[in-house]
Amino acid sequence: MTRDTGRRQADAVACTGLAHAFDDTSAVDGLDLTVRPGEVFGLLGPNGAGKTTAIRCITTLLPVPAGMVRVFGHDAAGDRMAVRRLLGYVPQQLSADAGLTGRENVALFARVFDVPRRERAERVAQALAAVDLADAADRLAATYSGGMVRRLELAQALVSAPRLLILDEPTIGLDPIARTGVWEHIGAVRAATGMTVLVTTHYMDEADQYCDRVALMHRGRIRALGTPAELRERLGARRRAAPGALPTLEDVFRDVAGSGLDDEAGDFRDVRSTRRTARRVG
Amino acid sequence: MSEAPAAPPAGSADPAPAHGIDLLLKPPRPRAAWRLLPARVGAMCAVELQKLRHDRTELYTRAVQPALWLLIFGQTFTRIRAIPTGGIPYVDYLAPGIIAQSAMFIAIFYGIQIIWERDAGILNKLLVTPTPRSALITGKAFAAGVKSLVQAVVVLLIAALLGVALTWNPLKLLAVAAIVVLGSAFFSCLSMTIAGIVLSRDRLMGFGQAITMPLFFGSNALYPVSVMPGWLQAASRANPLSYEVDALRGLLLGTPHHLASDFAVLLVAAALGVTAASALLGRLAR
Numbered sequence: 001m002t003r004d005t006g007r008r009q010a011d012a013v014a015c016t017g018l019a020h021a022f023d024d025t026s027a028v029d030g031l032d033l034t035v036r037p038g039e040v041f042g043l044l045g046p047n048g049a050g051k052t053t054a055i056r057c058i059t060t061l062l063p064v065p066a067g068m069v070r071v072f073g074h075d076a077a078g079d080r081m082a083v084r085r086l087l088g089y090v091p092q093q094l095s096a097d098a099g100l101t102g103r104e105n106v107a108l109f110a111r112v113f114d115v116p117r118r119e120r121a122e123r124v125a126q127a128l129a130a131v132d133l134a135d136a137a138d139r140l141a142a143t144y145s146g147g148m149v150r151r152l153e154l155a156q157a158l159v160s161a162p163r164l165l166i167l168d169e170p171t172i173g174l175d176p177i178a179r180t181g182v183w184e185h186i187g188a189v190r191a192a193t194g195m196t197v198l199v200t201t202h203y204m205d206e207a208d209q210y211c212d213r214v215a216l217m218h219r220g221r222i223r224a225l226g227t228p229a230e231l232r233e234r235l236g237a238r239r240r241a242a243p244g245a246l247p248t249l250e251d252v253f254r255d256v257a258g259s260g261l262d263d264e265a266g267d268f269r270d271v272r273s274t275r276r277t278a279r280r281v282g
Numbered sequence: 283m284s285e286a287p288a289a290p291p292a293g294s295a296d297p298a299p300a301h302g303i304d305l306l307l308k309p310p311r312p313r314a315a316w317r318l319l320p321a322r323v324g325a326m327c328a329v330e331l332q333k334l335r336h337d338r339t340e341l342y343t344r345a346v347q348p349a350l351w352l353l354i355f356g357q358t359f360t361r362i363r364a365i366p367t368g369g370i371p372y373v374d375y376l377a378p379g380i381i382a383q384s385a386m387f388i389a390i391f392y393g394i395q396i397i398w399e400r401d402a403g404i405l406n407k408l409l410v411t412p413t414p415r416s417a418l419i420t421g422k423a424f425a426a427g428v429k430s431l432v433q434a435v436v437v438l439l440i441a442a443l444l445g446v447a448l449t450w451n452p453l454k455l456l457a458v459a460a461i462v463v464l465g466s467a468f469f470s471c472l473s474m475t476i477a478g479i480v481l482s483r484d485r486l487m488g489f490g491q492a493i494t495m496p497l498f499f500g501s502n503a504l505y506p507v508s509v510m511p512g513w514l515q516a517a518s519r520a521n522p523l524s525y526e527v528d529a530l531r532g533l534l535l536g537t538p539h540h541l542a543s544d545f546a547v548l549l550v551a552a553a554l555g556v557t558a559a560s561a562l563l564g565r566l567a568r
C-alpha cells in the first residue's frame with residue numbers, strides 16, 4: 001500500500017494532483033505539496049485560494065476526489081483512522097465548547113484519542129500548562145478571550161501528542177500580543193517535541209518570521225514555494241532590486257495573487273466566492 | 283528528551299504544580315477495536331453530564347411542561363373518568379406517557395445541538411479524531427439518552443409527589459432507565475438524520491415541531507390504542523413511542539405489557555437510527 005515508505009522517512013504530508021470542487025466551484029485544482037518531517041510549513045494565499053479546502057482533504061474531513069494525499073505515508077482517503085491518530089487540528093474558526101471548562105474541553109480530546117484513564121488528568125494538565133492556561137483551566141470556556149480560546153484549542157490538539165499539527169489561521173482575529181503568544185507556544189512545543197507544523201495565515205510577517213518554508217497558493221494551486229528568504233530573493237532578482245532593498249514577503253504575495261494569473265479578476269466567480277467566504281467567516 | 287520526569291504531582295491539589303511535558307511526547311496507544319465504541323460513548327456521555335452540571339436551567343424549564351400535563355390534564359381526566367385505563371387512576375396511567383414524552387422532546391431537538399456544534403467547528407474537530415462516524419453518532423445518541431434520563435428522573439419525582447403509585451423496585455427502575463435511554467437514542471438519531479438532510483437549525487426546529495405532536499398524539503401516551511380509530515391504531519403500531527410507553531407503563535405500574543418485544547423494537551429502531559444518521563453525518567462535515 002505504501003510503496004515508498006521504509007526506504008526513507010515518509011514526508012509528513014504529500015499531496016499529488018489533489019483536486020476538490022464544490023458544485024461548480026473548483027476550490028483545489030491540482031495541488032502538489034510536500035511538507036517535510038519536522039518543519040514549520042506555511043500555506044499562504046488570498047481569500048478563496050483553497051487553503052482550508054486543501055487542509056480539510058488532508059485531515060480526512062473531505063474526501064479526496066482526485067489525486068493522492070498521504071500523511072506520513074498513510075493514505076488520507078483509504079487509511080483515515082491511521083491518519084487521524086497522527087493529527088492535531090485547529091480549524092479556522094474559534095471552536096471550543098463554551099459550555100465546558102477548559103480542562104473538560106481538553107479532557108474530551110484526551111478521551112477520544114484513547115489516553116488511558118490513569119494518565120489522563122496529568123496529561124491534560126500538562127497540555128493546559130504548555131499553553132499557559134493552568135490557572136484558567138476550571139473556568140468555563142465561555143469566559144475565555146479569543147487568544148485564550150486559541151491556546152485552549154492548541155492544548156486540545158497537543159494532548160494526543162500529534163506528529164503533525166495542522167493550524168488553519170491560528171492567529172485570525174487576535175490582537176498582536178495574543179498572536180505572538182500563540183506563535184511562541186507553537187514554537188516552544190515544537191522545539192520540545194519535534195512535531196511537524198502545517199499552518200495557514202494571512203499575516204506575511206508571521207510567515208516570514210516563524211515558517212521554515214512557505215507555499216503561495218492561488219486559485220487552488222501552488223504558485224511559489226521556498227523559504228521566505230528564497231522567495232524574496234527570487235522576486236528581488238526578477239525586479240533587479242538593490243541587494244539592500246529586498247522585497248518583503250508581502251510583495252511576493254502581491255506578485256503572485258495579483259499577477260497575470262488573475263485574468264478573470266473581478267468577475268462573477270470572484271464576487272461569489274468572496275461572498276461565500278464572508279458568510280462562512282462571519 | 284525524556285530525562286527523569288520530575289516526580290509527578292501525586293495529589294494535584296497544590297495550586298501550581300510544575301507540569302513537565304513528558305506525557306505530550308508520546309502518543310497514546312490505540313485501544314483494541316472492540317473497546318472503541320464503549321469508550322467513545324462514555325466520552326460523549328461524560329460531556330453531556332458535565333454540561334448539565336454547569337447549567338441546570340434547561341433541566342428545570344423542561345420540567346414545567348410535564349408537571350402541567352400531570353397536574354392539569356392528569357387530575358382533570360382522573361375525575362372525568364372518560365378514558366378506559368383498566369381500573370387505575372388516569373394520572374397514574376398518564377405518568378409513564380409523560381415521562382416518555384419529555385424524554386422524546388429532548389431527544390427530538392438534539393439534532394439542533396449537532397448543527398450548532400457543526401457551525402461552531404466542534405464537530406469538525408471531533409471528526410478528525412480516531413472516531414468512526416458511527417461511533418460518534420452512537421456516542422451522541424447515548425448522550426441524548428443520558429440527558430433524557432436525568433429529565434425522566436425529574437418527571438418521575440414530580441409524579442411521585444402527585445401521589446402516583448409507582449414501583450420502587452430497583453431492578454424495574456433499571457429497566458426503565460434502559461428503555462428511556464434506548465427510546466431517546468432512537469429519537470435523537472431521527473433528529474440527527476433530519477439534521478443531516480436539512481443542514482440548518484431553523485429548518486430542523488420546524489421539522490422537530492412538526493413531528494413531535496403527531497408522534498405524541500399518535501401513541502398510547504395519553505390513551506390506550508384500543509380507543510383509537512383504525513388508521514391511528516396502525517400508525518401507533520409503527521410509532522416507537524408507543525412501545526416505549528407500553529414498556530414504561532408495564533414496569534412502573536405493573537399493567538399488562540410486552541416487555542421483550544418492546545425492548546426489541548426499540549433496539550432495532552435505535553440501530554436503524556444510528557445507521558441512517560451516520561450515513562448522513564458526512565453532509566454535515568462538508
Ligand SMILES: Nc1ncnc2c1ncn2[C@@H]1O[C@H](COP(=O)(O)OP(=O)(O)OP(=O)(O)O)[C@@H](O)[C@H]1O
Binds near residue numbers: 025028047051054274
Ligand atoms: N462548503 C463549501 N461549499 C461551497 N463552496 C465552498 C465551501 N467551502 C469553500 N468553498 C469555496 O471554495 C473556494 C476555496 O475556499 P477555501 O475556504 O478553501 O479558501 P481559503 O484559501 O481557505 O480562503 P480564506 O483565506 O478566506 O480562508 C472558495 O471559492 C469558497 O467559496
Ligand SMILES: [Mg+2]
Binds near residue numbers: 051052053092168
Ligand atoms: Mg481558509
